[in-house]
């Protein structure tokens with residue numbers, strides 16, 4: 485998060501000083517939040533075009549507002565049955581599945597019964613093969629490194645089980661470490677086993693109660709009715725992403741122009757024309773895939789957003805309001821803390837990471853309020869999580885509660901000891917990235 489603040493002018497609503505952070509294009513008023521909820525292309529996720537991006541940003545705000553109102557009215561409501569979002573994704577999944585079955589049937593007919601010349605069969609088979617590639621479920625793979633086995637970390641596994649019990653959710657099948665500043669739960673592999681991923685950098689930065697809040701939020705996802713996290717909706721959730729990945733990822737038009745330009749250097753007019761057509765089709769498929777996925781997801785997103793807030797309510801219940809808010813405050817400055825640790829890494833060892841992270845967070849505390857506010861501009865309808873500010877507001881609007889789960893102070897050093905090898909790797913990651921600059 486950027487630091488420099490300037491005061492371009494006064495707030496027209498309350499005459500307070502406006503702020504403008506680096507990399508933020510529009511000033512806002514930190515006192516009355518005037519002009520805070522505006523679409524900022526520099527911060528908002530890129531969705532192919534500004535028009536779609538702006539619509540997604542506005543719609544995201546509406547969904548957040550409506551969901552918060554509902555949950556404030558009845559914070560203890562549990563998800564009941566299949567949500568409309570899930571039913572929708574289910575219907576799309578069934579349609580895609582039928583499309584796949586039809587493609588298989590067509591291929592069988594082509595090979596066995598059509599009696600066409602081999603060359604014609606081959607040409608006619610191509611579209612069906614492409615359809616199959618598109619609808620084939622993307623199941624994800626369990627990471628080969630990073631699995632934290634129960635025999636290596638019995639206390640951590642015990643802690644996760646206790647959080648799951650307190651949260652009323654299933655225990656994850658696998659616990660994994662990675663080195664992102666994040667955490668998550670996913671269903672991976674053919675058996676779609678539930679995997680809890682703990683980003684060691686984030687874990688190191690969080691206070692102990694805040695770690696409980698983080699675990700409770702993630703485990704809350706295993707039982708909160710998020711339509712984007714159930715097996716049944718897998719086909720509908722991944723087909724567009726697959727089309728985008730197969731056609732080269734982001735910025736398809738820029739890539740098409742580059743490729744055509746490089747053809748123009750080498751080949752004649754015929755080659756260039758052919759290249760333009762091929763690259764144009766690839767870019768079109770890319771944009772169509774991305775757009776179709778956004779459209780399909782937009783129907784399911786309100787339910788998914790509600791599931792995120794519900795996971796936060798689980799975190800509040802299990803770890804307490806203060807621990808949840810503390811974890812959010814860490815998250816809003818987590819990148820900056822990690823940057824500080826990167827500078828310090830050559831002069832400290834792995835066991836000092838935690839204390840240094842706590843020190844960095846204390847130093848950054850004055851910047852938390854603005855960083856928190858600006859998080860509202862970084863999310864839209866399709867973001868996996870609401871902005872930190874929105875999430876904190878919901879918890880702040882509810883009565884403050886203590887956590888239902890208490891963890892004895894003597895157990896934390898045992899958990900820490902089990903994770904020592906992972907802290908060493910995190911330290912090496914910091915040292916390793918240093919060498920690259």
Ligand SMILES: [Zn+2]
Nearest residue numbers: 495498513516
């Ligand atoms: Zn103001």
Ligand SMILES: [Zn+2]
Nearest residue numbers: 705792795869
């Ligand atoms: Zn979540």
